[in-house]
Amino acid sequence: MTLTCVVVEDEPLARNLLEQYILKVSHLQLTKSFSNPLAALEFLRNNSVDILFSDIQMPEITGISLLKILPKKPLVILTTAYSEYAIEGYELDVLDYLLKPITLERFLKSVEKATQRLSTAPPPPALETAAPIDQTQASIFVKDGTKLVKIRLNEILYIEGLKDYVTIHTKEKKVVTLQTLKSLEAQLTPHHFIRVHHSFLVSFDAIDTIEKEKIQIGKVWIPISDTYRKSVKEFIERKQS
Numbered sequence: 001m002t003l004t005c006v007v008v009e010d011e012p013l014a015r016n017l018l019e020q021y022i023l024k025v026s027h028l029q030l031t032k033s034f035s036n037p038l039a040a041l042e043f044l045r046n047n048s049v050d051i052l053f054s055d056i057q058m059p060e061i062t063g064i065s066l067l068k069i070l071p072k073k074p075l076v077i078l079t080t081a082y083s084e085y086a087i088e089g090y091e092l093d094v095l096d097y098l099l100k101p102i103t104l105e106r107f108l109k110s111v112e113k114a115t116q117r118l119s120t121a122p123p124p125p126a127l128e129t130a131a132p133i134d135q136t137q138a139s140i141f142v143k144d145g146t147k148l149v150k151i152r153l154n155e156i157l158y159i160e161g162l163k164d165y166v167t168i169h170t171k172e173k174k175v176v177t178l179q180t181l182k183s184l185e186a187q188l189t190p191h192h193f194i195r196v197h198h199s200f201l202v203s204f205d206a207i208d209t210i211e212k213e214k215i216q217i218g219k220v221w222i223p224i225s226d227t228y229r230k231s232v233k234e235f236i237e238r239k240q241s
Contacts (some may be wrong), residue, residue: 197222
């Protein structure tokens with residue numbers, strides 16, 4: 001899998017370093033490199049790439065402002081000499097921060113994180129030829145401490161992942177189990193559950209409203225990340241057809 005990259009960095013030495021690091025990784029392809037964030041903005045409005053490496057402090061507009069303006073964001077890795085910007089990055093779904101001076105080892109760890117994220121992105125939805133499963137009868141067993149708990153799929157509202165644990169939110173309770181979100185996703189009927197964020201799965205039947213960047217289930221708002229926005233749109237359209 002080849003991943004296309006864009007670098008936005010106004011400092012020549014830092015920009016050259018990122019370009020050299022990208023060239024060292026066989027599955028990375030440098031598409032463009034910019035010293036001017038406005039030129040990068042114009043390019044990214046009309047072209048899609050997999051990874052954006054962007055400095056934060058730049059003339060005219062900052063890297064944070066660039067992300068807020070972009071209508072469609074790739075995976076974003078911010079570079080900065082300061083560590084205080086990490087909090088705001090969570091809201092923008094920033095993948096990682098590289099603190100200057102950037103070492104090759106730290107760069108490679110960030111690239112590996114991006115590679116894993118993109119390799120687990122949902123494939124295009126396949127046409128459903130099999131008869132749909134009766135959701136009222138389907139159920140799964142998950143381990144909760146020392147016991148196995150049976151959960152009916154039609155009772156699940158959404159599922160939240162945190163590293164090696166997931167929390168299953170149902171209409172009546174929450175169940176925390178030791179497994180990854182990806183492994184649990186594989187057990188669920190694909191025509192009823194949809195991945196909307198690297199940390200969230202939601203039940204189609206539980207959705208109350210959908211906005212551009214979030215889904216409402218009861219009183220809870222769940223973010224839709226850029227990585228999954230297209231597949232969410234296709235999933236909803238498929239359910240309505």
